[in-house]
Amino acid sequence: xxxxxxxxxxxxxxxxxGLGRLFVHFRDKKRKKAAEEREAQALRNRPPEPxxxxxxxxxxxxxxxxxxxx
Numbered sequence: 735x736x737x738x739x740x741x742x743x744x745x746x747x748x749x750x751x752g753l754g755r756l757f758v759h760f761r762d763k764k765r766k767k768a769a770e771e772r773e774a775q776a777l778r779n780r781p782p783e784p785x786x787x788x789x790x791x792x793x794x795x796x797x798x799x800x801x802x803x804x
Contacts, residue, residue, distance in 0.1 A: 783795065
């Protein structure tokens with residue numbers, strides 16, 4: 735192969751690899767965001783914990799419940 739053809743091949747491979755990595759990066763970022771959103775939704779939809787017999791813990795639970803309703 736001639737030198738210009740080799741240079742063109744190397745440059746085109748580098749560009750192709752870079753674009754591929756860029757697409758993968760943004761796809762993974764989007765998937766991660768969707769997974770975090772699903773986890774947050776699951777936490778919001780879970781049933782409330784039963785009241786604790788421990789007085790201090792029950793007080794904290796009530797404060798957190800009041801804070802969550804705001």
